[in-house]
Amino acid sequence: xxxxxxxxxxxxxxxxxxxxxxxxxxxxxxxxxxxxxxxxxxxxxxxxxxxxxxxxxxxxxxxxxxxxxxxxxxxxxxxxxxxxxxxxxxxxxxxxxxxxxxxxxxxxxxxxxxxxxxxxxxxxxxxxxxxxxxxxxxxxxxxxxxxxxxxxxxxxxxxxxxxxxxxxxxxxxxxxxxxxxxxxxxxxxxxxxxxxxxxxxxxxxxxxxxxxxxx
Amino acid sequence: xxxxxxxxxxxxxxxxxxxxxxxxxxxxxxxxxxxxxxxxxxxxxxxxxxxxxxxxxxxxxxxxxxxxxxxxxxxxxxxxxxxxxxxxxxxxxxxxxxxxxxxxxxxxxxxxxxxxxxxxxxxxxxxxxxxxxxxxxxxxxxxxxxxxxxxxxxxxxxxxxxxxxxxxxxxxxxxxxxxxxxxxxxxxxxxxxxxxxxxxxxxxxxxxxxxxxxx
DNA sequence: ATATTTTTTTAGTCTAGTCTAAAACAATTT
DNA sequence: AAATTGTTTTAGACTAGACTAAAAAAATAT
Numbered sequence: 001x002x003x004x005x006x007x008x009x010x011x012x013x014x015x016x017x018x019x020x021x022x023x024x025x026x027x028x029x030x031x032x033x034x035x036x037x038x039x040x041x042x043x044x045x046x047x048x049x050x051x052x053x054x055x056x057x058x059x060x061x062x063x064x065x066x067x068x069x070x071x072x073x074x075x076x077x078x079x080x081x082x083x084x085x086x087x088x089x090x091x092x093x094x095x096x097x098x099x100x101x102x103x104x105x106x107x108x109x110x111x112x113x114x115x116x117x118x119x120x121x122x123x124x125x126x127x128x129x130x131x132x133x134x135x136x137x138x139x140x141x142x143x144x145x146x147x148x149x150x151x152x153x154x155x156x157x158x159x160x161x162x163x164x165x166x167x168x169x170x171x172x173x174x175x176x177x178x179x180x181x182x183x184x185x186x187x188x189x190x191x192x193x194x195x196x197x198x199x200x201x202x203x204x205x206x207x208x209x210x211x212x213x214x215x
Numbered sequence: 216x217x218x219x220x221x222x223x224x225x226x227x228x229x230x231x232x233x234x235x236x237x238x239x240x241x242x243x244x245x246x247x248x249x250x251x252x253x254x255x256x257x258x259x260x261x262x263x264x265x266x267x268x269x270x271x272x273x274x275x276x277x278x279x280x281x282x283x284x285x286x287x288x289x290x291x292x293x294x295x296x297x298x299x300x301x302x303x304x305x306x307x308x309x310x311x312x313x314x315x316x317x318x319x320x321x322x323x324x325x326x327x328x329x330x331x332x333x334x335x336x337x338x339x340x341x342x343x344x345x346x347x348x349x350x351x352x353x354x355x356x357x358x359x360x361x362x363x364x365x366x367x368x369x370x371x372x373x374x375x376x377x378x379x380x381x382x383x384x385x386x387x388x389x390x391x392x393x394x395x396x397x398x399x400x401x402x403x404x405x406x407x408x409x410x411x412x413x414x415x416x417x418x419x420x421x422x423x424x425x426x427x428x429x430x
Numbered sequence: 431a432t433a434t435t436t437t438t439t440t441a442g443t444c445t446a447g448t449c450t451a452a453a454a455c456a457a458t459t460t
Numbered sequence: 461a462a463a464t465t466g467t468t469t470t471a472g473a474c475t476a477g478a479c480t481a482a483a484a485a486a487a488t489a490t
Binding site for chain 2: 088098106107114
Binding site for chain 1: 477478480486
């Protein structure tokens with residue numbers, strides 16, 4: 001499997017996690033910042049290899065085989081991210097691009113040994129689930145902060161957006177995985193939130209609230 | 216810099232360490248298991264980028280810039296090998312192919328953090344020197360066992376051949392880096408050696424002796 | 431129901447890196 | 461010195477993966 005094939009599978013996998021319906025050529029092209037015609041070419045190739053179900057003009061979905069392959073790439077990505085943060089002391093906003101490279105290293109043995117070395121973590125530094133060697137995922141029930149009621153209290157367990165900008169903002173506000181968060185007030189005018197992070201009270205926009213997972 | 220360019224640079228670097236003279240197109244082709252015509256194409260490209268000095272029909276050598284780039288690839292290769300053996304518990308015969316992949320990961324910061332994590336080692340698991348962040352190499356004076364006199368005693372500090380077959384043979388004979396080795400007898404008929412490894416006496420062929428570095 | 435717009439696919443082009451076959455050059459032998 | 465052999469380069473073809481432009485299909489608007 002080439003780097004490019006792996007990147008397409010991963011993208012389709014992530015899009016399927018959001019949408020249920022078949023994934024459109026354009027959706028893939030947009031997410032990968034490539035052209036629809038390139039996507040069509042690759043979909044044919046992946047269909048040939050029985051990694052996706054593809055019908056002209058009707059979008060794609062992953063086959064069982066494709067799903068497993070995608071999960072293994074996600075597994076690698078998230079284990080490498082964990083390694084970078086836990087062992088090499090990178091901050092959580094730096095690791096994505098590096099993991100994009102490392103996820104393509106081909107060796108089951110390596111990734112399983114890395115998994116053991118890290119103590120078989122079930123979540124990466126952004127709170128996303130790490131599939132195990134057979135593709136199983138332990139998913140925790142979590143909620144977007146934006147969907148929670150006033151006065152509810154919870155723990156920050158993940159982020160939806162993992163862009164460097166967003167993560168740096170969270171660092172600045174001292175919001176981290178594990179932080180206790182209480183909703184003090186919801187401002188109906190602009191949908192902003194007044195929250196308490198541990199002992200500190202701050203105001204966050206709706207956009208921020210809709211990218212924080214709480215449990 | 217592409218993977219392919221990096222592989223050519225590394226190959227030229229290794230060939231230069233042995234030969235002094237300019238490196239021939241065929242020598243590169245043979246080492247890389249590719250065709251001479253492909254090598255010519257790439258040499259033109261590398262010359263264009265001022266990474267090699269290349270004159271038609273007269274072979275190549277690395278420029279300063281090329282040398283530094285090559286050293287950085289070797290640095291990455293050897294640090295990753297060290298990581299795999301020291302931290303992930305791979306054996307020394309398994310790590311080469313994995314390091315061939317990992318050496319192409321692009322990030323200075325990553326490799327420097329990995330270096331620190333490993334305690335800034337100066338040698339990899341095969342006894343080869345690891346260039347530091349600026350390309351400096353601490354070279355230890357070492358000798359091939361095959362070039363040593365009878366009755367000399369030394370410590371095994373490296374291997375010349377790093378093939379899996381050879382390394383597995385050494386494991387079987389319980390020869391490792393750090394093993395004390397004494398030359399008991401040199402057999403002039405077949406150039407084989409009778410040696411003592413720590414407390415155990417064994418006979419090794421000339422081929423084996425000429426792939427073991429002793430200090 | 432037809433026209434328009436959007437999406438998707440096809441057809442053809444480009445680049446990097448490889449290859450084969452042939453030509454050019456260098457080294458060796460006679 | 462000429463002929464042979466070996467090495468290196470050139471010329472042209474191929475593949476993967478991207479692209480543009482045009483055609484085809486689907487979705488939407490009139």
